[in-house]
Amino acid sequence: MSAPSIPFIEQTAGKSAARSARRRRKGVALAGGSDRRPGWVTYLVLGLVIVGSVFPLYFTVLLASSDAQTIAQNPIPSPIPGGQLWDNLVRVYQSDIDLWQATLNSIIVAVATSASVVFFSTLAGYSFAKLRFKGRGPLLVFVIATMAVPTQLGVVPLFIVMKELGLVGNLMAVILPGMVTAFGVFWMTQYLDSALPYELIEAARVDGASMFRTFWSIALPAARPAAAMLALFTFIASWTNFFWPSIVLGTQTPTLPVALQLLQAGFFKDIALIMAGVVISVIPLILVFLVAGRQLVAGIMQGAVKG
Amino acid sequence: MATQLAPTRGAAPSRQRPPRKIGFRQTLGRWDVKVSPYLYISPFFILFAIVGLFPLLYTGYVSVHEWSLLGGKGDYVGFENFSFVLGQPNFWTGLRNTLSIFLLSSVPQVIAALIIAAMLDANLRAKTFWRMGVLLPYVVAPVAVALVFSKMFADESGMINAVLGNLGIDPIGWHKDVLPSHIAIASMVNFRWTGYNALIFLAAMQAIPRDLYEAATLDGASRVRQFFAITIPMLRPTMIFVIITSTIGGLQIYDEPRMYDQLGQGGNSRQWMTITLYLYELGWRQRDLGRAAAVAWLLFLLIIIFAILNFAITRRISSADDMTRTAKKARKAIKARERSAR
Numbered sequence: 335m336s337a338p339s340i341p342f343i344e345q346t347a348g349k350s351a352a353r354s355a356r357r358r359r360k361g362v363a364l365a366g367g368s369d370r371r372p373g374w375v376t377y378l379v380l381g382l383v384i385v386g387s388v389f390p391l392y393f394t395v396l397l398a399s400s401d402a403q404t405i406a407q408n409p410i411p412s413p414i415p416g417g418q419l420w421d422n423l424v425r426v427y428q429s430d431i432d433l434w435q436a437t438l439n440s441i442i443v444a445v446a447t448s449a450s451v452v453f454f455s456t457l458a459g460y461s462f463a464k465l466r467f468k469g470r471g472p473l474l475v476f477v478i479a480t481m482a483v484p485t486q487l488g489v490v491p492l493f494i495v496m497k498e499l500g501l502v503g504n505l506m507a508v509i510l511p512g513m514v515t516a517f518g519v520f521w522m523t524q525y526l527d528s529a530l531p532y533e534l535i536e537a538a539r540v541d542g543a544s545m546f547r548t549f550w551s552i553a554l555p556a557a558r559p560a561a562a563m564l565a566l567f568t569f570i571a572s573w574t575n576f577f578w579p580s581i582v583l584g585t586q587t588p589t590l591p592v593a594l595q596l597l598q599a600g601f602f603k604d605i606a607l608i609m610a611g612v613v614i615s616v617i618p619l620i621l622v623f624l625v626a627g628r629q630l631v632a633g634i635m636q637g638a639v640k641g
Numbered sequence: 642m643a644t645q646l647a648p649t650r651g652a653a654p655s656r657q658r659p660p661r662k663i664g665f666r667q668t669l670g671r672w673d674v675k676v677s678p679y680l681y682i683s684p685f686f687i688l689f690a691i692v693g694l695f696p697l698l699y700t701g702y703v704s705v706h707e708w709s710l711l712g713g714k715g716d717y718v719g720f721e722n723f724s725f726v727l728g729q730p731n732f733w734t735g736l737r738n739t740l741s742i743f744l745l746s747s748v749p750q751v752i753a754a755l756i757i758a759a760m761l762d763a764n765l766r767a768k769t770f771w772r773m774g775v776l777l778p779y780v781v782a783p784v785a786v787a788l789v790f791s792k793m794f795a796d797e798s799g800m801i802n803a804v805l806g807n808l809g810i811d812p813i814g815w816h817k818d819v820l821p822s823h824i825a826i827a828s829m830v831n832f833r834w835t836g837y838n839a840l841i842f843l844a845a846m847q848a849i850p851r852d853l854y855e856a857a858t859l860d861g862a863s864r865v866r867q868f869f870a871i872t873i874p875m876l877r878p879t880m881i882f883v884i885i886t887s888t889i890g891g892l893q894i895y896d897e898p899r900m901y902d903q904l905g906q907g908g909n910s911r912q913w914m915t916i917t918l919y920l921y922e923l924g925w926r927q928r929d930l931g932r933a934a935a936v937a938w939l940l941f942l943l944i945i946i947f948a949i950l951n952f953a954i955t956r957r958i959s960s961a962d963d964m965t966r967t968a969k970k971a972r973k974a975i976k977a978r979e980r981s982a983r
Contacts, residue, residue: 384774409803461681488696545677574782602903635844
């Protein structure tokens with residue numbers, strides 16, 4: 335293919351090429367292969383997608399705010415929430431499934447795992463990114479490889495282990511397996527590799543700081559932005575986790591998803607009550623989402639991994 | 642010295658000091674430098690050994706033994722657990738349901754995520770709003786999603802059947818029938834993950850050099866053609882990643898079918914009982930951990946087969962010859978243009 339000259343291109347491709355060339359000179363970033371604003375169809379379709387995202391949640395609020403009779407009469411709830419939301423919330427907290435305790439359990443597990451994942455992942459990530467030691471490369475590859483192993487499949491022996499340790503029914507049985515994740519290690523390695531200059535570490539070492547002191551006062555503060563995101567993802571994963579907690583916690587010390595299951599099993603006719611339970615389990619994360627949704631989007635786009 | 646700070650040699654404190662007499666502090670410092678890296682990575686490896694690697698291997702050991710939930714280990718039985726499981730119609734029903742739900746969720750999900758990503762990639766107003774809006778379902782626990790969808794898809798008192806009824810369509814047995822129940826469960830999975838995957842695709846799309854599109858526009862390629870000739874081929878690694886992760890997750894599906902009715906057994910004739918549900922039933926309802934472990938191994942095998950299969954298919958689809966050729970052509974054109982511009 336021979337190289338067409340610039341005048342030739344401007345002639346044949348006309349306005350759009352000229353415009354994009356102008357834009358480029360001005361330093362305006364091009365998006366989506368076109369610098370035009372998208373047409374209304376794009377907004378309409380995206381609008382429908384968002385309606386699809388929000389509707390099930392709105393539907394939950396509608397049911398949670400009506401009484402059982404209204405729900406039974408109308409399969410399609412009226413679009414305006416009824417006045418029973420508070421009553422139903424009170425009722426669900428007074429039911430024989432202890433949602434206060436479940437909420438507290440969920441908070442304990444989510445906070446403990448987030449804190450420990452962030453700490454241990456930063457520690458390991460710092461080591462992989464900035465320290466040199468024998469076997470570093472292969473060990474890092476090993477860490478990444480473990481991400482592909484579906485650990486859920488080990489539930490049977492893991493349960494046996496927890497039983498031997500006497501931890502069945504104990505929150506530790508849920509916290510322990512999630513204390514550090516391969517994803518977390520990988521995430522922090524990636525981040526610290528580029529975000530933490532060697533000069534800083536050396537300066538601290540020359541000043542006579544011990545290895546751990548260097549980590550604590552140099553690496554940990556530098557890791558803060560990535561650590562916040564990692565904490566966010568770990569918190570969400572922990573809060574929504576069901577399979578393992580439902581196996582190992584039993585009915586005595588449920589987390590919220592386990593409590594929802596008990597609620598459904600016990601009160602399956604009382605839809606309003608169950609939906610009130612759903613509202614309770616969803617609200618904390620919706621709040622987190624409203625505060626940190628932007629970071630969440632950024633985190634996923636930086637290459638977050640599912641689960 | 643095998644262990645030291647990189648990249649400068651001799652950053653260790655013991656070398657900074659005059660070599661008088663090696664005191665306790667220096668020895669300690671050298672040990673600190675040598676041992677610390679291993680110490681820092683050890684929590685992951687120790688924990689992985691206990692809760693990841695050991696259980697994975699131990700599953701094999703448990704699966705060839707009689708093993709009761711309450712009584713513990715019994716006799717060695719060889720492959721009896723496997724042959725028992727493979728002889729159960731319920732296992733095959735579970736396999737069918739798992740594959741069906743998996744296909745119904747992953748295929749539309751990837752396609753929808755690609756389309757949404759392409760739209761988000763346009764020069765939108767209020768970008769963050771749209772991105773967050775699409776991601777919202779991700780923070781809702783699958784258990785909660787399942788409860789809500791189960792109500793929406795209720796056979797007699799559900800909203801969806803009521804809406805269909807208004808349109809003159811007969812009610813569908815969302816809980817009663819096999820395929821409708823799979824569609825309902827797949828829709829829960831799609832609800833939660835489509836936006837998330839769209840953002841992953843979006844990130845990959847934004848990494849595609851814009852010049853490619855410009856060149857294609859100059860060549861007169863329509864936007865649709867650009868999407869298939871440039872965007873899709875350039876997204877290949879991301880597609881492989883998304884498809885593999887959704888395979889690993891999708892074949893293990895448990896939360897959604899478990900919560901689809903209040904009994905959690907996958908329907909009265911096991912219409913939507915998945916393999917993981919069956920694993921739970923064997924292990925914790927029938928209290929036979931040996932058989933449950935056998936199911937775990939079979940599921941593991943299935944995941945590996947599908948991961949390899951998907952990998953092969955994805956490579957095939959997105960490397961179709963003429964697409965890459967178009968992309969290459971576009972690249973060449975750009976280079977040529979830049980040359981002549983100089």
